[in-house]
Amino acid sequence: MASVQIREAKEEDCGDILRLIRELAEYEKLSDQVKISEEALRADGFGENPLYHCLVAETPPAPGQLPGPRLVGYGLYYFIYSTWKGRSVYLEDIYVMPEYQGQGIGSKIIKKVAEVALEAGCTQFRLMVLDWNKRAVDLYKVLGAHDLTEAEGWHAFCFEGQAMKALAGR
């Protein structure tokens, strides 16, 4: 099998990235929450001050397939700021299509994010995972991640929609 290449996303990948974002949300049983558009992904990730960065996993076409790249996974990250450790990286999403799992593509994406983080002077990178996603949890633990929710009790909270408007007095 020809090897999968991990590279930085280009603006013209956004249609494929949106397809993968939707697949991941479906796997997470939360696909009703996806409100993003291809246009927003293009505008937000590829201007002068990109709001995110994205790595994609690309396969060459299989025999008989139409030529051209095929994206089978992605890792979308951005820089955050820890008041304890300073500049840090946050891996918002990581996904590999089911038929390409088990080949180490996810690990390659995570390793590349760790390289980016170190090069940017970060001493940590964070991510979130659903506790029932055992495959992902096991991978992150094998690669050396700590579960801060389990160890220290961190819970993620979110204000959105009407609650946020009410807070802001709108």
Place this chain on the structure above:
Amino acid sequence: MASVQIREAKEEDCGDILRLIRELAEYEKLSDQVKISEEALRADGFGENPLYHCLVAETPPAPGQLPGPRLVGYGLYYFIYSTWKGRSVYLEDIYVMPEYQGQGIGSKIIKKVAEVALEAGCTQFRLMVLDWNKRAVDLYKVLGAHDLTEAEGWHAFCFEGQAMKALAGR
């Protein structure tokens, strides 16, 4: 009692902000994790492309106190990117000194963050809280936040130090 004012932090507040960051970490029983310096806070938050934004709660001096501002709380936030909802705000830290709690200062900071988020076109803001910090958990719930860890099972993971270097092959 003279009212507390919520305003944007200035570079010269960084000494006070660091004091409050350390107080919060001590309350969270995680003060050994604070590695940040005042110099880093100054450089990272107040240049051309600030890595974070900060609100501070300031009291006027009490009778008999030395004149000058006194910072008694802060909220430190930055912009993140949701692949479901687009640009979002993350409230990294929020803290009010114990003797100033119960006056609604925390709520005022959260409301101001919601205003900033709406003005920037965000439809959500996120934060993390320790599950035993009942006072904070109750406040966020009263204000309309959802506990995504409880509702959906999200766990926070972190790669750092040696694990991150090993990942990056260093």
